[in-house]
Amino acid sequence: NAGVMQNPRHLVRRRGQEARLRCSPMKGHSHVYWYRQLPEEGLKFMVYLQKENIIDESGMPKERFSAEFPKEGPSILRIQQVVRGDSAAYFCASSPANGSPLHFGNGTRLTVT
Amino acid sequence: TQLLEQSPQFLSIQEGENLTVYCNSSSVFSSLQWYRQEPGEGPVLLVTVVTGGEVKKLKRLTFQFGDARKDSSLHITAAQPGDTGLYLCAGAGNFGNEKLTFGTGTRLTIIP
Numbered sequence: 554n555a556g557v558m559q560n561p562r563h564l565v566r567r568r569g570q571e572a573r574l575r576c577s578p579m580k581g582h583s584h585v586y587w588y589r590q591l592p593e594e595g596l597k598f599m600v601y602l603q604k605e606n607i608i609d610e611s612g613m614p615k616e617r618f619s620a621e622f623p624k625e626g627p628s629i630l631r632i633q634q635v636v637r638g639d640s641a642a643y644f645c646a647s648s649p650a651n652g653s654p655l656h657f658g659n660g661t662r663l664t665v666t
Numbered sequence: 667t668q669l670l671e672q673s674p675q676f677l678s679i680q681e682g683e684n685l686t687v688y689c690n691s692s693s694v695f696s697s698l699q700w701y702r703q704e705p706g707e708g709p710v711l712l713v714t715v716v717t718g719g720e721v722k723k724l725k726r727l728t729f730q731f732g733d734a735r736k737d738s739s740l741h742i743t744a745a746q747p748g749d750t751g752l753y754l755c756a757g758a759g760n761f762g763n764e765k766l767t768f769g770t771g772t773r774l775t776i777i778p
Contacts, residue, residue, distance in 0.1 A: 557708070588768075595670075595754060595768035596709070609765060644708050654699075655766070657708030 557582075557647050557658035558627075565664045566635050574630040574661045578647030585628045586655060587620060590642040599643075602628060635665045669693070670757055670769035678775040682744055687753055687772045690737045695757030698731055698738045699766070703752040745776045 558577040566572050578585050583604050588596040598612040602622040613620065617635075622628040632639055642662050646655040670691045679685055689698070697716045701709035713722050715731035715738060722729045726749075728741040738755055752773050756766040 588766075595770050596756075596766075597768070598765045601765065612765070646708075654711050654714065657710070659707045 557645055557656050559643075559645050559658035559661050561661060562659065563662050563664070565666060567666055568636055569634050572632040572635050572639070572663055572665075574632075574643050574645075574663070575627045576630070576645030576647075576658060577627040578645075579656055582647035582649050582656070584648045584651060584653075585622050586646045586648075587628075587630050588644045588646065588657075590644060590660070592641075596644060599630075632663075635663075637665050639663060640665045670755055670767055672753075672755060672769040672772050674772060675770065676773050676775075678777060679745060680777050681746060685742050685745055685774070687740045687742075687774070688737070689739065689755035689769050691757060691767075692736065693757070693767075694735050695759065695767075696735070697758045698735070699756045699758065700729055700738070700740055701754045701756060703754060703771075709754055742774075745774075747776045747778050750774060750776050 557579055560575050564572055585602045587599040589599055590596045600613050600620045601609040605624050617633045619631045642660045644657050644660045646657045648655050670689055673688045697714055699714045700712045702712055703709040713724055713729045715729055718733045718735045720731045726743045730739050742749055752771050754771050755769040758766055
C-alpha cells in the first residue's frame with residue numbers, strides 16, 4: 554500500500570525558472586494539502602485541494618505560486634520565476650476526508666541558485 | 667495568527683533519562699497532534715488529543731492536552747537512541763485538519 558509519493562525528491566532551479574512539484578496521494582484519498590518547511594522552521598500551510606477544486610489557498614503567496622489537483626493524475630504545485638527565498642522543503646499530505654489524519658510524503662527539496 | 671511555541675528547541679540527553687517537551691499557544695485548538703520527523707522524510711503522526719485534560723499513552727510516550735486546549739506536553743520515559751528526531755506539535759482549527767498550525771519543533775538527540 555504505497556504512501557504519499559512526491560517527486561522529484563530534489564529539484565535545483567536557477568532564479569527565474571519554473572519549478573513543478575508533483576504529489577500522488579495515497580490510494581483512496583481525495584484531499585491533498587501542501588505545506589512548506591523553511592530551514593529551522595516549522596511547516597507552514599499553503600493550500601488545500603480536493604479533486605478539481607481549491608478549497609483553501611490562504612497560505613499561498615499571491616503571486617508566482619499556483620496549485621491544482623486534476624481529475625486524473627497527481628496534484629501539482631507550480632512556482633513561476635523562482636527566487637532564492639523559495640528554497641525550502643515542500644511537503645504534500647493526503648487524507649480520505651476532512652478531519653481524518655494527514656499522511657505526509659517525504660517532500661521535495663527545492664534549491665534555487 | 668495562531669502560533670505554537672515549542673520548548674526546548676534543542677534537547678540532548680543520555681539514554682535512559684526522562685524528558686518533557688512543551689507546546690504552548692495563546693489560541694484554543696479543537697485538537698492537537700504530535701508528529702515525529704526524521705531527516706529527509708515527512709512528519710509521521712504519533713497521536714491526536716481532542717479533549718481538554720486528555721492523556722494518551724503510546725508505550726514510553728505520554729501526551730497530555732491542557733484543560734483549556736491551548737497547550738500540550740510530550741513526556742518520554744527511559745529515552746532510547748531510537749527516539750532521536752524532530753518532534754512537532756500541530757493544532758487543528760474548528761474545520762478539521764485542513765489547515766494545521768505547526769509548532770517550531772524540538773530537536774531531540776538521545777546519546778547512547
